[in-house]
Amino acid sequence: MSFLRRRFGGGGGGGGGGGDDSDISTPVLSREPSPGPDGKRPANLRLITAEQLQTLKKKGQHKKRRNVWVFGLGGLFGLLMAGFFASNNDMIDLKSLEGVNLESIMEALPDNFISSAQQLQKTERDAVNYDSFAVGLHAQKQGIKARHPVIMIPGVISTGLESWGTEETSRQYFRKRLWGSWTMMRALVLDKAQWKRHIMLDKDTGLDPPGVKLRAAQGFDAADFFITGYWIWNKILENLATIGYDPGNAFTAAYDWRMSYMNYEIRDQYFTRLKSHIEVAVRVSDKKVVLLSHSMGSQVLYYFLHWVEAEGYGNGGPSWVDENIDSWINISGCMLGALKDMPAVLSGEMKDTAQLNAFAVYGLERFLSRYERAEIFRAMPGLSSMLPLGGNAVWGDETGAPDDAPGQNVTYGPFIRFRNANSTMTQKNITVDDSLPFLFRNTEPWFKKMIQTSYSHGVAHTTKHVEDNQLLPAKWVNPLETRLPLAPNLKIYCFYGIGKDTERAYYYRSDDDPLSGLNVTLDTMYTQDNVDHGVVMGEGDGTVNLLSSGYMCTKGWKMKRYNPAGVKVTTFEMKHEPDRFSPRGGPNTGMSCPHCRFFLIHREL
Incomplete structure (x- = not known):
């Protein structure tokens, strides 16, 4: 029998002098009860012999020993588990403990524990090795080699x-x-x-x-993995290395995505450093730089293209971009925002939380409530750069929306909807134009001030209006209010996914919970047609809506006022065709992750 299942009995001798207690004489007991402080006998007073008292003392000592032993064993087990999951380079490898007598510990574990742990490790390893180097090796066979220096700008939350x-x-x-x-x-x-x-x-x-x-963590480690086994840029780095890239000609421009864009420069001098990296790369290689950006990183790069030219900021002048940048590869860039950002800052919710079952919702609320999530998102003003840009001109109104499908019964135009119009909070459905005032009414004054001073969400309809906005930093994030650089030799390649359900609008209701700290919450009880737990699904890559990722590439930058220099813009739409056996969708997925599309990106380029 395992020692974990034995009772710790008291052998002879005992400790603490207990072995001599039998020789200690007991005084003759009085026939009168012992009085209490008030002269009365306590109701819970009980007389026992010395032998009984000693037995009780021994039991207490044994119980303490068991508790200490169980606590120590639990700590050892927790340490082993923490080491197992800490990183790929396991702090403690179970195989290295083969020479140690752990039989008793193993007997206390479930029968399938070791096999389950090994299977988990194998699954993680398979995910990391999935399609490793395949694209780069294919390019290598075609004679493709590193030429231009490459700088990668990660997306939101992907930088450690x-x-x-x-x-x-x-x-x-x-x-x-x-x-x-x-x-x-x-x-x-x-x-x-x-x-x-x-x-x-x-x-x-x-x-x-x-x-x-x-x-922000720096170097390639900053964005190759989010957590162990969940790669982001790792696959791109593997395949770039196969054709000759290394730290000498490939860089990652990581940034603290929590801050508003101007604070990147104020606190970290991010744009100054990025400008210097580009200039050094050009000087060393005698080749212009290729920039890769993903998701929010595309907005950051677009902002940089204005900052670097502006007098009093980057001071590069109108020719700097044309002289230093060969191409911009825009991967799933949310150029007009990400609609899911609105419910995140409004009520701490999104599709991912709305689709949880009741048990999971209860656990999540107990652990990190909706109010806490909204509080965290609001205190990261960089995320709010992805609030939808362009208003009703882009996203539609009650009468219709540009992405309404033929024969669609209900338009996408109303952005925030209410089934119950009786409450003072829910008198009418709200379009994108009205959503920002609604958001500001339901959030703190400091949040409204931060957003209004950092970003702009309108549309410039004339060339003069666009040129005036080139001098206003708050406008630089919005491609509908500013123009591309005067760089006729610059090339832009847009890659984005289609064919995957993506958040487009939301059903809300009044939040009747007085303890939630919020005024409204998603109406997760409503599911019908293209509405899933209160979330209206539309077209996109699963994260970024098609209007945001595709409009500027296919139409906006074809207009003279937004692209006066005639920068060549090439667009590649990638249909979502997931590999059913791949946890990340495989190389043909339309999902918004940089390497998910790398095979198609390479093939098209």
Whole structure:
């Protein structure tokens, strides 16, 4: 029988002098009861012999020993599990413990524990190795080699954030990633208050709160994996390396995606450093640079193209882009925003949370409530750069929307909808034009101020209006209010997915829970036709709607006022054709992840 299942009995001798207790004489008991403080006998008073008292003492000691042993064993097991999941380079490899007598521990574990752990490790390894180097090897056979220096600008949330704070509350996380690692998951579970304090920016300045210093991780490690086994740019790096790229001619321009764009420069001098990287790469290689951007990274790059030319900012002048940048490869760029950003900051919800079952919703609310999620999202003003741009001119109104399908019964135009119009909060459906005022009425004043001073969401209908906006930093994120650089030799390649259900509009209702801290919540009870748990589904790549990823590439930048220099824009739409056996959809998926499309991107280029 395992020692874990034995009872720890008390052998002879005992400890603490207990072995001599039998020789100690017991005084003769009085026949009168012992009085209490008030002269009365306590109701719970009970007389026992010395032998009975000693037995009770021994039982208490044995119970304490069992508790200490169980606690120690649990700690050892937790350490083993933490090491197992910490990274690919396992802190503790179970095979290395073969020479240690762990039979008793193994007997206490479920029969299939080891096989399940090994299968999990194998699945993770298979996911990492999926299609490794295949595209690069194919290109290599065709004689393709590295030519232009490449700089990659990651998308939202895909850059890891690590702590550099040295105050007492931050020291335990020094140089550990509080976003994009298992450290984040552990901190979120075990130290949620401190994790929130570190991850949320100051609500007045939009910069680090006092005593906190979180910075974007740098180098290729910054964006190749989100957490172990969930790759983002890793596959692109593998295949670029196959055709001759290395740290000498390929770079990752990681950034702290939580901040508003102007604060990138104020705190981290991000745009100054990016400009210098490009100029050095051009000088060293004598070739212009190719820029790759993904998702929100495309908005950041578009902002940079204006900053770098502007007097008083980058001071590069109107010819800088044409002299230094050969091509811009825009992968799933949310040029007109991501609609799912609105419910995230409004009520801390999106399709991913709306589709959870009741049990999962209960667990999520207990762990990280809707209000807490909304609070975190609002305190990351960089995310709000993806609130929808262009208003009703792009997204439609009650009478119709540009992406309405032929014969569609209900238009996509109303963006925020209410089935019950009796409440003062829900008198009418709301279009994209009206959604920002509605958002500001249901959020704090500091959030409204931060968004209005950092971004602009309108449309410029004349060339003069566009040229005037070139001088206003708040307009630089919006391609409908500003123009492309005067760079006739620049080439833009747009790649985006189609054919995958993507969030397009939302059904809301009043939030009747007085403890939630919110006024409205998604109407998750409503599912009908193309409405899934209160989320109206439309066309896109699963994350970015087609109007956002495709409009500027196929039409907007064909207009003279938005592209006066005639920059050549080439568009590739990639239909969502997932591999049913691949956890990430395979090389032909239309999902919004950079390597998910890399095979098609290479084939087209």
